[in-house]
Structure formats: C-alpha cells, structure tokens
Amino acid sequence: MSAMPRRILALAALAALVFIPISLAGQSAARPDFTGVWTTYTQPGAARGGGAGGGGRGGGAPLPFTEEAQKKVASYRALIGTSGATPGGFCLGSGMPGSMLGSGGYPMEILQRPEQINITYEAHNEARRIYLGDRIVPMADRVPGRNGHSSAHWEGDTLVVETTHLIEQVDQRYAHSSQAKIVERYRLSTDSAGTKVLTAEMTLTDPVFYTKPVTDTKRWAYVPNGHLLPYECAEEGWRMHLEELEKKAAKESK
Amino acid sequence: MKQLVSLVSALALVVALGVTASAHHSAVQYDFGKSTTITGVVTKFQAINPHMRLTLRVTDEKGTRDVEIEGHSTNNMYRAGYRDGLIKVGDKVTVSVAPLRNGVEGGYMVAAVTASGTRFGVQSAAERAREREKAEGK
Numbered sequence: 001m002s003a004m005p006r007r008i009l010a011l012a013a014l015a016a017l018v019f020i021p022i023s024l025a026g027q028s029a030a031r032p033d034f035t036g037v038w039t040t041y042t043q044p045g046a047a048r049g050g051g052a053g054g055g056g057r058g059g060g061a062p063l064p065f066t067e068e069a070q071k072k073v074a075s076y077r078a079l080i081g082t083s084g085a086t087p088g089g090f091c092l093g094s095g096m097p098g099s100m101l102g103s104g105g106y107p108m109e110i111l112q113r114p115e116q117i118n119i120t121y122e123a124h125n126e127a128r129r130i131y132l133g134d135r136i137v138p139m140a141d142r143v144p145g146r147n148g149h150s151s152a153h154w155e156g157d158t159l160v161v162e163t164t165h166l167i168e169q170v171d172q173r174y175a176h177s178s179q180a181k182i183v184e185r186y187r188l189s190t191d192s193a194g195t196k197v198l199t200a201e202m203t204l205t206d207p208v209f210y211t212k213p214v215t216d217t218k219r220w221a222y223v224p225n226g227h228l229l230p231y232e233c234a235e236e237g238w239r240m241h242l243e244e245l246e247k248k249a250a251k252e253s254k
Numbered sequence: 255m256k257q258l259v260s261l262v263s264a265l266a267l268v269v270a271l272g273v274t275a276s277a278h279h280s281a282v283q284y285d286f287g288k289s290t291t292i293t294g295v296v297t298k299f300q301a302i303n304p305h306m307r308l309t310l311r312v313t314d315e316k317g318t319r320d321v322e323i324e325g326h327s328t329n330n331m332y333r334a335g336y337r338d339g340l341i342k343v344g345d346k347v348t349v350s351v352a353p354l355r356n357g358v359e360g361g362y363m364v365a366a367v368t369a370s371g372t373r374f375g376v377q378s379a380a381e382r383a384r385e386r387e388k389a390e391g392k
Contacts (some may be wrong), residue, residue: 032269088304122329191375229329233303 032157032188034198035112037226040104041219044193069175069209076170087171091233093124095146096163097182097202098172100128100219106218109228117152117159122228130161139164144178159186174216177208196222267340270391284352284362292321292361293348299341301328308349308363323349326368334365334372338353 087094094102099121106122117130130150131137142149148166152159163182169175185201196223198220207211294310297320306325311318325331341347346358347368365375 082282091304106327229332231303231327231329236300236302 014095030157031114031159033112033156034110034117034159034186034188035063035230037107037109037223038104038220039107039196039223039226041195044191044195063174063214064211065175066209066211072170073175076175085135091124091237093121093126093146093168094165094172095126096128096148096202097216099123099126099147099202100184101174101202101216104218104220107223107228109226113166114148120228122231124233125231148180148182155185157187160184161186174204174214175209176204176206179208180204180206182201196224209211266320274324277355281352282361283355285355286352286362288353288365290353290361291348291350292323292359293346294321295343296341296343296347297338299343301331301336301338301341303327303329306331306363310347312350312359319359322360323351323363324365325349325351331374335372337374340372340374341366342369350375 017233028079039124051203070230093099100108100119103121103123108122109120111118114133115135117132119128119130120126123127126147128147128150130152132152132154136151137149142165143167146167146169148163150161151160161184164180166176166178166180166182167176181204183203183205187199189197189199191197202216202220203213204210204215292310292312294312295300296308298307298309298312300307304327306328308323308325310321310323312321326334328336333362345368349367350365351363354359362374365373365377367373
C-alpha cells in the first residue's frame with residue numbers, strides 16, 4: 001500500500017475514534033435512563049397515598065363508554081355483585097392500563113437498553129417488554145394479551161410507548177376492547193425535595209368502548225437501591241390440587 | 255369530634271392501603287372504619303400472596319374456637335416489618351384486624367404482635383386516631 005492511501009486510512013480511523021464517541025454521548029445525553037425501582041409518588045408534605053401519584057384501579061369520574069361498553073361493563077359488575085372478586089384474587093394480573101396505573105404500592109422495576117425496555121410490576125410479576133428501533137415486532141407477528149404489545153420511540157427526552165394487541169377486558173377501571181390503543185409518554189423530573197419523579201401521561205383510544213379518548217396521569221418516585229420482592233400467588237391452588245389428588249389416591253387404594 | 259377523627263383516620267388508612275389492598279380483593283366484606291384485636295395461638299399460618307392467612311385458636315369467656323383471619327399480602331407485610339419465621343404454629347400472637355361486616359368473628363389483619371414481642375404491619379384506624387388526638391393535645 002502506498003503512503004497516500006495509508007495516510008487516508010489513518011485519518012479516517014482517527015475521525016471515527018473522535019466522532020463516534022461524540023455521537024453516542026449525544027444520544028445518551030438526550031435520552032434519560034429510567035432504570036431502577038419506582039414506587040407511587042407522594043408530594044412533599046402530603047400523607048402517604050395522598051399525593052399526586054394518580055392512577056389506580058377503581059373510582060374516579062364516569063368514563064365516556066359507548067353503549068356496547070356500558071352493557072358489557074354493567075353485565076360484568078352484576079355478575080361480580082358484592083362478592084368483591086377481582087382478577088388479582090385469582091392470581092391474574094390487571095393487564096394494561098391497570099398494571100401500569102396501579103403499580104407503585106407494589107413497586108415497578110425498569111431495566112432499560114437502547115433497543116428494549118423491560119418493565120416488571122411486582123404484583124403478579126406482570127411484565128412488559130417495550131421494543132424500540134429494529135427490535136420492533138411487525139404488527140402481523142404480535143401476540144395479543146392482557147398487557148398487549150408495546151413499541152416505543154423517543155421524542156427528545158420523552159419516551160413515547162404505543163400499546164396495541166390488547167384483549168377485551170371489562171375487569172378493570174379502564175375497560176377496553178381488543179381495538180384499544182394506549183399511548184404513554186414517560187419523562188423524568190425532580191421535585192422540590194430532590195426526589196426523582198417519573199411521570200406517565202396515558203391516552204387510551206378505543207372506538208368500540210369509548211366515545212372519545214380518555215387520559216390519566218401516573219407518577220412514581222425513585223427508590224434508591226430498591227428491590228422487587230418475589231410474588232408467587234398460585235401456590236395455594238396447586239397445594240389444594242395436590243390435596244385432592246392425595247384424597248383420590250387414598251380412596252382408590254381402599 | 256372523636257368519631258369524625260376516627261372516620262378521617264380510617265379513610266386515611268384505606269387511602270394509604272388503597273394502592274395495595276385494592277389491587278386484589280375489593281375488601282368490601284371488611285369494615286376498615288373499625289379496628290379490633292384478636293389474641294390466640296397459631297394453628298395455621300400461610301405467608302402467601304395475595305393475602306396472608308392465619309388461624310388462631312382463641313380461648314376466652316366464650317370458650318375455645320378457631321378464628322380464620324386474612325391479611326395483607328406477604329409482600330406488603332414484608333415492607334411493614336414482617337420477616338420469614340416471625341410467626342410459627344404454636345405461637346401466641348395478637349393481631350389487629352378490620353372486622354368482618356357480617357359480624358362473624360375474624361377479619362382483615364393489618365398488624366400483629368408476635369410471641370417475641372415483635373410488631374409488624376401498619377397502624378390500625380384506632381391507633382391513628384389516638385395518635386392524632388394526642389398530637390392535637392386532646
């Protein structure tokens with residue numbers, strides 16, 4: 001190789017060494033890291049649970065349900081009656097958006113990589129995997145579920161998450177059809193007491209269940225060195241099943 | 255006034271627990287505006303989710319009987335001081351409960367004092383009311 005091409009190669013390598021790290025640093029500076037454990041936010045001076053955490057699974061103003069949704073929700077509530085039965089009582093997670101809005105008392109954990117963000121809600125170990133960029137799964141390949149399928153992109157320092165492929169659910173406050181689409185906008189801030197706060201502004205659009213989009217806001221506070229606890233819930237049902245098998249076996253052996 | 259304070263405290267308790275307790279049962283069968291204690295010997299204890307379960311053999315002037323109690327999830331109680339092994343079969347414990355609305359003995363355990371004197375759980379509505387009254391100089 002002549003001296004000139006070698007010099008060009010050397011300059012190109014030097015340029016790469018200088019500019020690639022600058023480019024990467026620029027990206028990470030613009031994109032906040034949500035990694036960590038988060039609990040429900042309480043405003044400075046407010047009693048626990050009396051702050052601006054928002055969200056929750058029940059109560060609140062009447063929702064703009066369509067006639068079809070009203071019938072389905074009313075039928076479900078009549079079925080449940082005064083039993084107090086909930087999916088959670090049967091070890092079933094809330095599903096979106098209840099899993100997100102209801103998290104905090106049972107904390108949530110976020111692990112963030114550039115191409116994928118995993119969220120675990122401690123209650124029932126509900127998990128969401130949010131894909132970005134090349135990791136985004138084509139629409140036709142997505143599997144419906146109670147937490148749907150989520151993809152995301154960044155708008156400056158705000159993470160915009162879109163969730164589709166939800167199954168119809170009437171067993172949470174924001175009942176929805178399988179046509180529902182949920183958009184969450186996540187951003188970080190710091191309150192007057194210096195607490196790191198994560199805010200999600202949610203918009204649920206569902207032409208089958210709602211006459212107009214509905215919105216809610218949830219805030220979490222960062223838990224320094226926080227840990228999620230294991231949440232096994234189905235052990236009791238399994239133990240009871242084994243007891244039934246034992247009884248059956250004892251009866252058959254007689 | 256005392257009743258109002260008690261009611262406010264009870265509501266505060268429900269709000270404080272709301273995020274967690276409402277995550278599962280609606281808890282409609284329990285009266286969180288009231289608080290009582292039950293003392294007995296543990297005959298069965300399950301530190302499970304979504305609710306702890308406890309059976310106490312209670313002996314008093316009414317005789318001896320087993321009382322069924324459920325409570326917060328193990329995870330919530332862990333964050334309120336519970337640790338593995340704190341309650342064992344045969345231990346004498348005292349639990350604070352929100353009683354059943356239907357009058358049946360039992361309730362929803364919000365706190366407990368173990369055989370060793372260790373306390374875990376959250377304040378009952380009555381305890382909150384007493385503290386508030388004390389703070390207000392009553």
